[in-house]
Amino acid sequence: MEPILFIVFGAIAVGGSIMVVTRRHPLASALYLILTLFAVAALFVLRQAHFLAAIQVIVYAGAVVVLFIFVIMLINVPESRLPVERLTGVRFLAVIVAGLLILEGALVARRFGLAGTPAADSGSVEAVGRALFTDYLLAFEVTSVLLLAAVIGAIALAKKKI
């Protein structure tokens, strides 16, 4: 069952991301991005990484892409004035780079083999939480300082009158 599901969701993810970069209207791209992210979340579930899957849906599909869509709707460029892209050297270069990346992925997979399923519970909420609050406690806390700094910085730059 698992290989079939993997192929189905993998195909959805790849197809979705191709649609993201080929759609003309940015809103359509954003919606396909949500589809892709959901498919990747399903792949995480197949790898027993339940926590990561939930976070993927909540943070990326739920928050980040919604923000994208807000911005696209606020700018609201009419269909007729959307820029027309031509096939340029950049696009050609992008394909080459993508090819290199695939090659690198293959290299990693070959070097380490397919490691098999990780320990059954390593991706569970409990295991992630345990790691986060024991071994990676400091990283967790420093991240909170980092986010605080980012929030203060954003306000300092954006506030009308300081």
Place this chain on the structure above:
Amino acid sequence: MAPLAIDGGALLTSVTSILPEIAVVATALFVLLLDLAIPEERKNLLCGASLVGIVVALFSVVALGQGRIEGFSGMIVHDGMGAFFDVVILAACALTLMMATGYSEWEATHKGEFYALLLLSTSGMMFMAKGTDLMTVFLGLETLSIPIYVLVGFHRNRMSSIEGALKYFLLGAFASGFLLYGIALIYAATGTTKIPILATMLYDPRILASPLFLVGAGLLLVGFAFKVSLVPFHMWTPDAYEGAPTVVTAFMSAAVKAAAFAALIRVLLVALPGMQPVLWKVLWALAVLTMTVGNLSALVQDNVKRLLAYSSIAHAGYVLVGLVSGDVLGGQASLFYLLVYAFMNMGAFGVVILIARKEDEGYDIAHLKGIGFRYPALGALLTLFLVSLGGIPPTAGFVGKFYLFSAAVKNGYIWLAVIGVLNSAASIYYYLRLVVAMYMVPAEGEVPVPRPPRILFSMALCASAAVVVVLGVLPRSVLEIAERSVLSMLM
């Protein structure tokens, strides 16, 4: 899963190892709240409160000493190296705060957020300098960078400030990506991000030769090279330094560089000695390129801030000279130089702040004309700092360069030392050009009146000058501390 047992003793040790950082973050939060409670005309209190916090943090560093305290299951360590850089970073932050007292009023940037961001950035630097896990290093780097991006753009209605901030932000985000990707590849090759464990993994020649690891180490180096602005990753430096409020420029040039070098030194000396046979060629080339390009570009600058920006690039090259050999002697010289550089560069920027009449008029060298005899104290101070930057005895800059180059010679990198000395000689030209402008070019019309410095501002300048002179004459004790720091890191 078994219920989580909390080890009280380990937790206490962990908290002890980051006491100075806790003090700095707590001060930042306090300043942020205090900002809301006090009226507009009493904002100087914020600066005072921040300074008190920095002093508390300094005391806690001294109290912890150079002993080795590992915390948070090997994510961070307080050792001699960490203590040394904590002191350098905190001193740079204190000098910045003291200079900000007058500056923020002259330039109307008096905002509570300024102090909070400065302190948060400082805490990030300290985490980075003490991190023994590449994840801590990365998080520290981000925590130090994001407030700096904002501070560079703090003059929101000045084009150059916003331009500098945007350039720095975009390139900095890219560099962070490189660093993170490098860490990910190293993790893929070795299965660890802990710096001491990496060192033992590298005894295995298979890992050392694996393309994953080599690419990862290369990307890691690129990320660091960007932050300390080594050529060819220096493109952002002149624009960001010129656009930023001058106090922030001073802070960036001293503290950011020190923190990034601290992490780089830890990675090079602890994690990668196994790579030394390959690595030294890369570092050699980077050092030579950085010194030469930095100095040659500085020769043709007419804007004092841009000139000091290129000079800071060149100085990053000098520090790298000490790291090429990857031994204690060179590391010790680099540590000493970073300390000295922080003080002399911040001093030079401090005098420049006073001489500039209004920030947006630029910092043309022509503004220095006639300052020397009309305002002897300012002239003498700037001359002292520039002479030290140029590396002329009996200043600390000379001692620092002497130890850097002699470490290179002792390890057999004779050509590197020769190129360094030649570069140093070339740099004297543009430093003395400023001195000549101050003393020997008659001013046309009235000599501009410098800004009257606040007491704290004068104290900051005098303290920097004192450090430059004292370490120039009696460097021994600090050099010994630097040596102990490197040794305690390698233990």
